[in-house]
Amino acid sequence: MIDPTAAAATPPAIILVRPQLAVNIGTTARAMANFGLSDLRLVAPREGWPLPEALQDTAEAAASGAVGLLRAARVFPTTEAAVADLHRLYATTARERGQGKPVLTPAVAMAHDRHSLAPDLRTGVLFGPERTGLDNDDVALADAVITFPVDPAYGSLNLAQAVLLVAYEWFKAETEDAAPFGPVERSRPASRKAVVAFFEYLEGALTEAGYFRPEEKIPIMRRNLRHIFQRAVLTEQDVRSLRGAMVRLVEGRRQPGRRGNATDPE
Template identity: 40%
Template sequence: MIVLVDPQMGENIGAAARAMLNFGLTGLRLVRPRDGWPNPKAGAMAAGASSVVDNARVFDSVEDATADCGYILATTARQRELYLPVYEPGEAMAEIKPRIDDGQTCAILFGGEKSGLNTNDISLCHGILTVPLNPAFSSLNLGQAVLLAAWEWSKLAGKGERFPSRMDDAEVPTQADTDGLINHLFAELEPSGFFFPPEKREVMERNIRTTIKRAGFTRADTQLMRGIIKALARGRGAGRAASEE
């Protein structure tokens, strides 16, 4: 549950709703929105997340907005004179998830754009959620702040969908494939005079071998590199032949 306390601009409420739905959160509560509710600017900014805005509930106080909650965190960028545990977003979600799994309703409070949450509101909470920020500029846009928390929730809850990497299907080269590339390269470096002075050749070959193996080539990469070596060798041969004419 995301609770926005004294939000000022409808656009920021919409941005928060959009960030929520991006990461699978839908429960939005508003406490004393400055410009009233509903606010058409919130719906416009929310774009495809208008369902979150349309279903938002409005309350007159933080107490009313969180009355059914078993666990509440307050977001703030400033240290407060309150004896409450302080969590970074990932740590906060680790506190919230088992409670939600047990059926509790949990809420994260975000203050208004001008001054954030007041100390009385924070005192109603079980802990503080804060993001380590540049101390010279620690002000986050409301939508950004909600996005950070929602992202951490999504990671922990496994709500996000990630497209697969093509590397997952890439064929791994055999030892013979890799050795073939390395030996091919050595054979073409030999006439170029690369291995100089001769007494350093063994070390140079070893360094090349470990560099290629460390690169983590796929089988297709190995074949591509051999094609490049062949093309360079042909070019060198053609250039040499032209110079001899």
């Protein structure tokens, strides 16, 4: 377990090396914002930075709510300049480069950083151009390689998809994979008294309808019915709803067209 009193690790920087498409820069910003990353760095983007007006509009539309993060992106002339302040660096690649570096999945790399990197140390992840990926000189700057376990029959990932997977694994490690919300308990568990009263009403109605037969099987039939409801772990609201439905069925059949009375459960 992560010590809640410990200082939080710094989220990784995302470095796009020579990105080619404005829309991918925008969707990268959106993917980062989804999972709490904010340090976007661009190395020599093909269309320049800031983008021409039409491309800027395209990128901001793709960012979809992460425009502030997009506009705060920092631009560098070289990969070396972009990573100069970082203490650990990963390079993403879909193929082995023969450089003898550790090869990690996003899950392993991000969990390692979250649990082992001191808060005052910075890490970053390099992503290459959309068409070619990182060149060997860029990969050589990294401490380790991140690769994605995908179906080899179709191993190509969109740039923003790759960023999303890394950002997700960071956030998952940061939050210990906790779900953002849980089931809402809308009613307390029903008391045994209420559950038994429901069973007795149900069994009485079924007896009147001729359900329990033959007579020698009545005990086991009653137990089987009770087991069905007991496995559901009934709440007070469940019991009220079930009993109300049964009353409506029984009383409605006896008096067609009846609208109900003050004794019926809500």
